[in-house]
Amino acid sequence: MLIPHFSAVLVERVVLERETIRVLARTRSRRVPWPDCSVRSSRVHSTYERRLADTPVGGQPVLVELTVRRLYCENKDWIGAVRTEDLPGLNSFATGLEKDWDAVIQGLSSRWSSGPVEGRVNHIKMIKRQMFGRAKLPLLRKRVLLTARQPGVTSASCA
Numbered sequence: 001m002l003i004p005h006f007s008a009v010l011v012e013r014v015v016l017e018r019e020t021i022r023v024l025a026r027t028r029s030r031r032v033p034w035p036d037c038s039v040r041s042s043r044v045h046s047t048y049e050r051r052l053a054d055t056p057v058g059g060q061p062v063l064v065e066l067t068v069r070r071l072y073c074e075n076k077d078w079i080g081a082v083r084t085e086d087l088p089g090l091n092s093f094a095t096g097l098e099k100d101w102d103a104v105i106q107g108l109s110s111r112w113s114s115g116p117v118e119g120r121v122n123h124i125k126m127i128k129r130q131m132f133g134r135a136k137l138p139l140l141r142k143r144v145l146l147t148a149r150q151p152g153v154t155s156a157s158c159a
Contacts, residue, residue, distance in 0.1 A: 009066060021060050026067040034073045043072040043109045072109055
């Protein structure tokens with residue numbers, strides 16, 4: 001191996017920029033063991049970039065840009081630990097997670113989110129509660145549509 005301290009990474013590109021050699025690299029292994037429990041994981045939570053200065057080559061400084069992944073732990077043993085504590089609230093929470101474990105993992109590891117939709121639904125419900133018994137559907141519709149076009153406007157300022 002040309003650079004032995006790079007055995008755990010895959011060098012994707014080497015770029016010569018002005019007076020600096022940039023080495024673009026990422027972790028080599030797809031599935032890696034979790035540090036605490038050694039369960040192997042490949043579910044990526046997010047990535048970040050580390051910039052490391054390396055030993056100069058031919059008198060030119062070397063900058064290593066390493067893309068590192070944050071992974072989800074796929075170990076479900078913590079649920080057993082929660083059950084041994086005998087806390088009713090946590091036991092029911094753990095039971096609910098176990099029943100739909102695949103959906104929980106997908107929801108946490110997917111880059112898609114229903115957050116904006118849920119926020120809008122919550123906003124519409126708030127407007128309905130504020131107007132309960134005060135107006136019929138045409139006015140409710142106008143208030144909902146008015147605040148939908150003006151994201152900075154809250155429903156309290158539309159009254």
